[in-house]
Amino acid sequence: MNRYAPELALIAGGILGGGIGGFVLFSLGDPAAAIVATVVCWYPFGAYAVRTSDSPTGVLPPRLLTIIAGGASLVVWGGIVRQQPPTIDTVVFGWLLALVVFLPVAGYASSYGTPPASLKPRVVVVITTLGAAGLLAIGTVAATGPAATSALLVFLAGWLFYLGGVQPTQQRRRNTLLGGLGVAAGLVVVAGLTAGPSEPLVAAALVAAFGPLFGYVLTTDPR
Numbered sequence: 001m002n003r004y005a006p007e008l009a010l011i012a013g014g015i016l017g018g019g020i021g022g023f024v025l026f027s028l029g030d031p032a033a034a035i036v037a038t039v040v041c042w043y044p045f046g047a048y049a050v051r052t053s054d055s056p057t058g059v060l061p062p063r064l065l066t067i068i069a070g071g072a073s074l075v076v077w078g079g080i081v082r083q084q085p086p087t088i089d090t091v092v093f094g095w096l097l098a099l100v101v102f103l104p105v106a107g108y109a110s111s112y113g114t115p116p117a118s119l120k121p122r123v124v125v126v127i128t129t130l131g132a133a134g135l136l137a138i139g140t141v142a143a144t145g146p147a148a149t150s151a152l153l154v155f156l157a158g159w160l161f162y163l164g165g166v167q168p169t170q171q172r173r174r175n176t177l178l179g180g181l182g183v184a185a186g187l188v189v190v191a192g193l194t195a196g197p198s199e200p201l202v203a204a205a206l207v208a209a210f211g212p213l214f215g216y217v218l219t220t221d222p223r
Contacts, residue, residue: 006049007059013045032079032097035072039101050108062113069105073098092135092143096150103157110161121165128158136207140200148203155211160218173216180212 021038025031050056080094109115132151139147163173184205191201 006053006056009045009049009052010059013042013049016045017042030079030083032076032083032094035076035101036097039072039104043104046108047104050112056108057112060108062109065105066109066113069102073102076101088138088142089146092138092146092150095135096146096153099150099153103153106157107160110164115161115165119161121162125158125162128154128161132158132207132211136200136204139203144200144203148207151204152207152211152214155207156215156218159211159215163215177212177216180208184209 017038017040020041021034024037025034028034046060050060053059077094077098080097081090084090132155135147135151135154139145139151159176187201187205187208191198191205194201
């Protein structure tokens with residue numbers, strides 16, 4: 001254990017997250033809410049431990065954690081859909097919380113583990129981009145906020161996975177950023193010319209602008 005004591009961070013996060021999650025489960029009887037409360041408390045400690053540990057995979061096996069997080073995210077989504085009326089808003093909100101549970105672990109696994117050979121970076125980025133566009137399309141009907149947030153998370157996850165596997169040129173990354181800004185500008189113009197509600201188009205414009213921007217900033221070497 002080095003001077004940053006990553007193991008102690010995991011223990012502290014486990015105690016805090018387990019305590020709060022247990023309280024939520026005991027008081028509300030809601031496994032989905034308990035899981036979300038647990039991971040929101042534990043993930044910051046886990047991130048600190050991963051960043052400061054010399055060998056985080058020895059304590060946090062990437063593939064095992066991915067399986068656990070995947071199962072937990074399904075429980076969260078299923079619990080929300082089962083407990084509330086089966087509307088588009090409910091389904092999308094459950095999807096958003098499931099992403100909050102799953103994506104941090106998936107990001108850790110792709111960075112410190114070995115992704116399955118079937119996950120080709122170019123295929124993943126195309127699928128996630130189309131998925132983000134589909135979520136934005138759903139947001140034009142209902143659940144605009146959760147749909148836009150989910151779309152942003154899905155796009156970022158696919159783009160960061162692509163950058164980690166392919167290492168595109170700086171010019172391509174800049175072109176993606178400029179393309180996102182161009183799409184955003186076009187959506188804003190359309191929103192201004194449309195007689196109906198403009199919120200879904202504005203939300204889509206924000207995702208188109210900030211998705212590539214966040215991806216560019218998060219992967220730019222500050223030196």
